[in-house]
Amino acid sequence: MKNIIITGTSRGIGLELVKKLAAEGHQILAVSRKTNPELTALANVIHISTDLSDTHDLEKVREAIIQRWKHVDILIHNAGAIVNKPFKDLSSEEFEYVYKVNVFGVAALNRLVLPFMPAHSHVVTISSMGGIQGSLKFPGLAAYSSSKGAVITLSELLAEEYKEQGVAFNVLALGAVQTEMLEEAFPGYQAPINPQGMADYIVNFALTGNAYFNGKILQVSSSTP
Template sequence: MKNIIITGASRGIGYEMAKLFADEGHHVLALSRNEKPIIALNHKNIHAFSFDICDPRDLEKMTDYVTKNWNQVDVLINNAGKLLNKPFAEISTQEFEDVYKVNVFGVAEITRLVLPFMTNGSHVVTVSSMGGIQGSMKFPGLAAYSSSKGAVITLSELLAEEYKESGIAFNVLALGAVQTEMLEEAFPGYQAPLTAIEMAEYIKNFALTASKFYNGKVLQVSSSTP
């Protein structure tokens, strides 16, 4: 059984992933600012506490838990994300920074802290977006969000190169439309072709097996084109 850390676990894909991993017997540390939905599951294989990826104290709490309870971390899934849908001319510097603090700097920092607990065969999976893929369809209002999702793609490629001798794999899944609360916030009324649980099942299987086949890769998980 594996030790799995999932960020953004209070709703949507992250919430469904936590349940799927735990039901298979894996040990899950489910991190999100709102821990109540996960704690309400009362699952013996899930541990959760309130966690802000931008708060150094919460990052320290995460590190302390892993140090005291696990020998190693097998999978880190960087799933937490912050969405801002606003015309570019109206976005303040602070708002732009807030998106990057979660989607880029937070991902970088939690990855940096978890890496000492990882070993040959461990896997870091970062959830990005088709909006972060160069040449893909872009949507107005998502300048901060989509550009941040492009940044973590490059970050993962760089980490794969830097840690290639360690046997730790770094891969990115650039997701298309999935029926989640975040999608509804970005595009009210839009009906996506995939449910959160369908995508959660895909990511779960990828996180557990794909490190044997991929490293430093970006897979476009979308049924639409371009």
């Protein structure tokens, strides 16, 4: 059984990932600002209320690893912030916040967790088709899509830096999934897949993908967007 950290676990794909992996017997550290009551009933799940945009708040994760686990096998960066606004109306504070969660938070958590990751560990970052160069772009997502492109490049670089340590870094660039965040950004849009279905794919990839991939970006989308 694996020790697995998952961010963005209060709802949507993150919540489903925790439930599925916990049901398989893995030990889960669920990281999100809000605690979903569904998680408190799971014996092998620890929830830490953490703001990923606050690097000092992330120290709670380090403390939990030291006290409970000593090592981490899998880190899944699932948390994300999105603002859907025309660029001219997007404030610098909004732009910065999206990057704090989607990019700087990912980098900070990597820096914190990597000392605890042995060989054959796996870091999976959930990105978006909007972050893929040459993919169809949607107006209003300047901060979100550019941040998702940034973590793709970050993961490629870290895969190279940590290959001798044996830690694999891969990215799943998701298409539309019918989550609360999608509904907030695109009210009324109906995605072709639900969070449970996407979570099934991510669970399998997180557990086995590092045997086949490192420094790769897999486009997981059956639609546009």
